[in-house]
Amino acid sequence: MATIGDVARAAGVSRSTVSYALSGKRAISDETRRRIEHAIAALGFTPNAGAQALATSRTKVIGLMLHFHEDEFAPAVLQYLLPISDTARDLGYDILMVTDEDGPQALRRITQTGMVDGVVLLDVTHDDPRLEPLRASGKPGVLVGLPNDPAGLDVFDLDFAAAARVLLDHLHGLGHRRIILITPAQEVFERGVSYSWRFRDAAVAHAARLGVEVHPHYGENEQPSSGRALRAVLDAHPDATALIVHNDGSAAPLPMTLHGHGVHVPERLSVVSLYSQAFGRAFSLPYTAVDTSPAELGRLAIHQLITRIQDGERAGPHRVHLATPHLTDRASTARV
Amino acid sequence: MATIGDVARAAGVSRSTVSYALSGKRAISDETRRRIEHAIAALGFTPNAGAQALATSRTKVIGLMLHFHEDEFAPAVLQYLLPISDTARDLGYDILMVTDEDGPQALRRITQTGMVDGVVLLDVTHDDPRLEPLRASGKPGVLVGLPNDPAGLDVFDLDFAAAARVLLDHLHGLGHRRIILITPAQEVFERGVSYSWRFRDAAVAHAARLGVEVHPHYGENEQPSSGRALRAVLDAHPDATALIVHNDGSAAPLPMTLHGHGVHVPERLSVVSLYSQAFGRAFSLPYTAVDTSPAELGRLAIHQLITRIQDGERAGPHRVHLATPHLTDRASTARV
DNA sequence: CCTGGCCGTCGAACCGGTTCGACACCACCC
DNA sequence: GGGTGGTGTCGAACCGGTTCGACGGCCAGG
Incomplete structure (x- = not known):
């Protein structure tokens, strides 16, 4: 060489x-x-990259930390991977993908050895143990998922509370007054992933304001338990006219589940959900839904991270960007 | 620091x-x-990683090259990612994930700058343009997917020809004589992904030997075209008693598709397929299938790569490992 | 008591880049 | 004609590790 x-x-x-x-x-x-x-x-x-890194203390590599949890639906994470990787590459950065069980330690490893110039954390929880070592590292960090205290870091996430209101308003406008809500799995709440309760609590609060009944139930991530659970919920609320599904694992098999139970959409039941265009396409989901736009969020996150890597202080104060939800109407809802 | x-x-x-x-x-x-x-x-x-890399010419990083194609089903690639990443980490290596459009150039970049000690190529095609730069780089490389000429590289893949025979034998043993085969999409063949024809050609050849009719048809990757195509094929072969699905994009929505067409499994139609346990779980697939074991292949590939990185010549001759397929019976087939 | 060898440590060189200060050269201006 | 300033290039130092050869001290063997 x-x-x-x-x-x-x-x-x-x-x-x-x-x-x-x-x-x-x-x-x-x-x-x-x-x-x-x-x-x-x-x-x-x-x-030589090593020599260059040594001389400049810059590696042109970004750390991407993710972890596949039992309680979450694997294909969902994938949607973030590609846009993040592509955007980084366009801006001249490579991606070091870290999937360690022990997040905080892995984070220390990649930051303190100087392997990366900055870090993206996916699937951030309310009280994420990776935040403290990330701040301590002094490297720029950007989060996908809203924690309790994002001080010193940039956050990009969907505004799940607004999403709940958008969906409810849509159903309310069509005359629905009794609505079932399938939330993420209970373990997701317990793990502290804030979008789970940000959506549910906003839905409940907004429903009260609108004078609508909303019945939240924990979803399951895999078939056939997911289908059985849904049937039980439908049976428990025979007078419900609409369903909101906020759970990738339940949404993916939903067409089959509903079909299997002989539930016609939207005649018998209006259905709305949240998922990305790509996800909907992969799973052939025909529902009116808020677009979670992971590609957009990933792009924004990387741009912000790289700006901060290159401009340091001059990049301005840290931001919490909650993306405004947009509804895509796919005619899976009808007037009561 | x-x-x-x-x-x-x-x-x-x-x-x-x-x-x-x-x-x-x-x-x-x-x-x-x-x-x-x-x-x-x-x-x-x-x-400091840079200094260490400079002094030792070792980075403890492995390049992982993948690309998401329009014609393939995204969640399928994901299954390889995690086991590869986890295995590498267990052995003390990090993963540089590269998803560039221009594979050969990206490969040159990461090898010639000395960013990585070795490379894994996913989704290797018959005449893959990444092989030549990989060989030229002098770095150890391991392939998932069988190319035309794997000289100087290690290969790990499923033995798709054997898989075809296993599935045919199973159906033949149950008395099936007219069988529909859904292959990967035509574009996958054209891109040169060899498993597509390794499976199909072996199925056709073995069928001839067994005295069985096999009717291959290109599958589609997304709904609803995938469902429409399947219905057309079923209508074209009303006397077929069994279906082999070798296509992730068609397998994922298969329960819904068949249900939608009122086809009962296995009474009206015996169905077999190929997919990993994880994939089957995520999509709730209830079919007797050959396990494609991506986790196993990924694990083996990384072990081999790291052995070669550490032992060089002493790691022995290059291997082409085609994993023996194993059938998991899920009772989606019946005697004619 | 001398010698040989091992143990533990040090200094220097090296890996392959980047960057600072110095300087030669030339054109220009007064 | 001497000073000024800009341009283009060089040498040396530095980034933070690793590794080689050398060497002093100690112990065992003859």
């Missing part, structure tokens, strides 16, 4: 001149630049 | 002594080791 010294020798200049030609931080004569470029092409020179 | 020099000073020894205490490559007295460990704990020292 050719080094910058080899290039310098081939071009008949010093190593520093080659470095400046590459970085453009000092002026280089056309003639010299030409010879250097020639030598680089001839030798197939590529700067 | 504390450096090895700071530790040396605090412990009253030289930098090299600290290095040897850390690596264990030379003997260190108990007394000195104690002082060094003390200093390390007090200063919170962690060796």
